Amino acid sequence: MIRFLRFSLKHPVSILIAMAIIVLIGLNSFIHIPIEIRPISESGNKDRTYKIQINALWPGQTAEIIQKSITSPIEEHCVRIRDLIDIRSSTTDSESFVTLSFPDDENKKYYHIHVREKIWHLQKTGIIPDEADIGIQVLYENEEERKQFSEAFIEFQINGPYELNQLRQITDQNIAPRIQSLEGVSDIKIFGGSSGYVAIHLNPDKLNQYALSAKEICEQINTQFTYMGLGRIKSDNSNRLLLFDNRPQSFQQLLDIYIKPGLTLNEIADITFEYQPSYSLSRRNGMALITVQVFKKPYENALEFSKKVRETINQIQSELPISTELVITKDQSEELRNEIVAFGIRFFIIMSVIFLILY
Incomplete structure (x- = not known):
């Protein structure tokens, strides 16, 4: 240590050059580091997992029915998701909880998309009953992680x-x-x-004239339009979900719907865009x-x-x-920003003290 101090005092220029090189390397690294409020390594942590929980609520049903109608189908479909580490479930009367564990790496933002696609498919194909209320949420390890992703x-x-x-x-x-x-x-x-929502105001006189009911009109509208998945288009660099969607995209398209031969919705109803309370x-x-x-x-x-x-x-x-x-x-x-400014001030003070000591 004494030798190093003597060398430093005898060769201040060499020491300053070495310090300048170290500072430049540090500044270059600092500039290119992604700046986060609460940093989390992109490479993840081998001891950590990314957990997604699927919650299902179907009031009035027994645990056996929930297990057969909801929990098991979710497990069977989600087990095919790539990189899945573990799948656990808990079923009680009226409720089902399925927890999926994935690697905590840079791909975790895609795991959530895959899970949503699986649940969407189960709902659209009628495998999961319409009466069941399905929710998907991420389970966070701690409060800091929750703030990072949910605030x-x-x-x-x-x-x-x-x-x-x-x-x-x-x-x-x-x-x-x-x-x-x-x-x-x-x-x-x-x-x-x-x-907002689209409100269809039916004309009672027209309904009587054409012997129609609101239920029949709803059925006619629902049978003419479809929104469903048709599978996937796979290539070397992509894997896309193919959807079929012929739902109306404007008021006019909605008004042109045929309720019966020769009779459109425009002739028996008015359509407005309204807001909920x-x-x-x-x-x-x-x-x-x-x-x-x-x-x-x-x-x-x-x-x-x-x-x-x-x-x-x-x-x-x-x-x-x-x-x-x-x-x-x-x-x-x-x-x-405040932390970076404070860091700059501390760095300037330290460098000033070192400069004064050397000279």
């Missing part, structure tokens, strides 16, 4: 001189799709107002308020992701009327 990364609010559902419609049609299209966005949740009401400065939560995909660079979302929000703001505001109320990257 919104950025939250912003839209406020303007509109009726609440008008503001919700602006958000649904003009704002949310642009945010959702950004690379790195895993999900978006909207709070305030209510989701609002379950949450928020206001700011006396005006309606909508909250949007943006969720980030794992392993996305936190600072770059925040920058993209903020730029898009600012661009949307510039296109809206002056009276409409978009305000960011939460951004997890701010915590990270």
Whole structure:
């Protein structure tokens, strides 16, 4: 140690050059490391698994019926998912729980997609009863991991001189799709107002004239349109699910549906787009308020992701009327920025002290 100190004092230039090289290598590594709020290794951990739980609720049924109608079909279909490590189930009266374990690696975002495809197939083919309520959730190891994957990364609010559902419609049609299209966005949740639906108002006089009932009209509409999986298209580099979907995409297509030969829906009903009753009401400065939560995909660079979302929000703001505001109320990257600034200050102080000691 004494020899090293003597050498350092006699050759300060050499020591400074060596330090400069080490600092440059460190800075290069620092710049290229993906920045996360709560880092999780992309290579995963051999001792950790990624768990997905499928919950099914079918009130009034015995454990034996639940096991035969829900638990067993889920097990039989999900066991075919590649890289599955373990599958466990628990069945009680009215409830079923199936837990799937996968490697905790960079492919885990695809495991959830595969599980959803399996459940979708079971529901659409009628293997799982329609009365059963199915839910899929990720089981997190701890609170930090839950925050990483289940808490919104950025939250912003839209406020303007509109009726609440008008503001919700602006958000649904003009704002949310642009945010959702950004690379790195895993999900978006909207709070305030209510989701819209298509309302078909039947004319009672026309129903009597053509001897029709609401039930018959519903059956005619349902039998003419299909949404189902037809299998997969496989190639060397892709594996895609093939869907058949001929559902109407506009009001006019819906109005042109034939209820009976020579009679369309347009002749016996009016169609409007309406909103369900609002379950949450928020206001700011006396005006309606909508909250949007943006969720980030794992392993996305936190600072770059925040920058993209903020730029898009600012661009949307510039296109809206002056009276409409978009305000960011939460951004997890701010915590990270503060830590980086603090790190820079500490690094500068340490380097200054070393420089003063050498000289």
